[in-house]
Amino acid sequence: SSIHRVHATEGNFNTSVGLPLTLLTLDDSHSISILELGANQPGDIEYLCTIVEPTHGIITNIAPAHLEGFGSVEAIAKSKSVLFNSLENGIAFVNTADERIVDFQIPGEKVTFGLSSDSDFPADIHQENDGTLTLILDTHVVATGTMNLSFVKNCIAVSSIAVTLGVKWEEIVGKIQSFTPPPGRCQVKQLVGITVIDDTYNANLVSSLAALDYLKAFSGNGRRIFVFGDMFELGETAPEQHVKVGEKCNEIKIDGVFTIGENAIHTDSAINGGIEHRHFSSPADLITSLKKNLHAGDKVLFKGSRGMAMERIIERVFEN
Known part of the structure; x- marks a missing residue:
């Protein structure tokens, strides 16, 4: 970003061991830290929140992953909801396309995004004749140049956060159009x-x-x-x-x-x-x-x- 010096999780350093190691690379020159909180059993997110003390939080979706440790999708949802509960004085970014996330209690400020007109950041996705996807987000039209629907949906989430943090639309569009996926990610x-x-x-x-x-x-x-x-x-x-x-x-x-x-x-x-x-x-x-x-x-x-x-x-x- 042109207005922020960003610190972020690298690789899969998102556990009770990896997250503290990531925080050790944070210094006074950074204005924002973007941290992934990983979980494969109940209580993991709650513990990581006590370490991070987040000011902003996003839960992208609730999916049937790590069921060996959680036992059920309901247990996954309950564990992830702790992130929003920790944001009493912060901002929760809510994906309106996920019914479980929409039902979470939000003690602090809420910003919504998704493929519904009543979201704070309403979006639509149009497929072009060549198969690539165009994102219409809050009246901005972005030719993404990709056929990857998951990536475009993630762009909706990222854009809602970036705009809230003061990043200009022109820069967001440029980052979307120049994005190159890392190895192993489509x-x-x-x-x-x-x-x-x-x-x-x-x-x-x-x-x-x-x-x-x-x-x-x-x-x-x-x-x-x-x-x-x-x-x-x-x-x-x-x-x-x-x-x-x-x-x-x-x-x-x-x-x-x-x-x-x-x-x-x-x-x-x-x-x-x-x-x-x-x-x-x-x-x-x-x-x-x-x-x-x-x-x-x-x-x-x-x-x-x-x-x-x-x-x-x-x-x-x-x-x-």
Whole structure:
């Protein structure tokens, strides 16, 4: 930002160990610190709030992630709501598209954003003929140049915060249009004539379904193929959630699905409708099959939880 010197969380330093290490890099030259608070069990957010003492807070969504530690989506919502409870003298940024977040009690000031006209920052998203998305936000029209719906939705949230903190619209638009995704976050690469969508940083049900929508948006010649590894920390819901990913593949009618992992076999079992699909028990077999079956012009999405190391699959498939 031209008006703020920003300090921020790097990587996944968002835990009871990583967050204090991040704070050690904060100094008097910074005017804003943007900190991610991570949680995989009840009480984590509450503890991190006592360390950070936030003045502003945003909860992007409530999703069925880390269910192994939380037990239910309701427990996740309750744990995350503590952030807003800690903002009695601060500002809570509320996503009106998430019904659970809308229901949270807000003790301090509230700023709303979302795809509804009664939000403080109302937005709309329009798809252009080439598949790219245009964001209309509070009367400002932003040609994003991307087909990534999740990114554009995040732009709505970020813009509401930036404007509230005094950043000019012209600068916000420039940052949106020049943004380059970091490795593993829907990063698009061209490798030997194949479009590779590297979304390997992590995976839960919501992010996996969103990534498939992104794959669907790619048009032109060539097949759309999904290479999918297990989603972790889902507890007893793991089979059901992996089946839902398979059902999404059927819905958007992609051309091929290659799965690997103990739970991704449930995704494979849900595939029908003539979609080519194969499940693998070892990375070596998956890599060998992909090398034989991928062709120039294909669009290939790689996705899986951090522990599946799907980025290594990409490296091995396209080495040399």
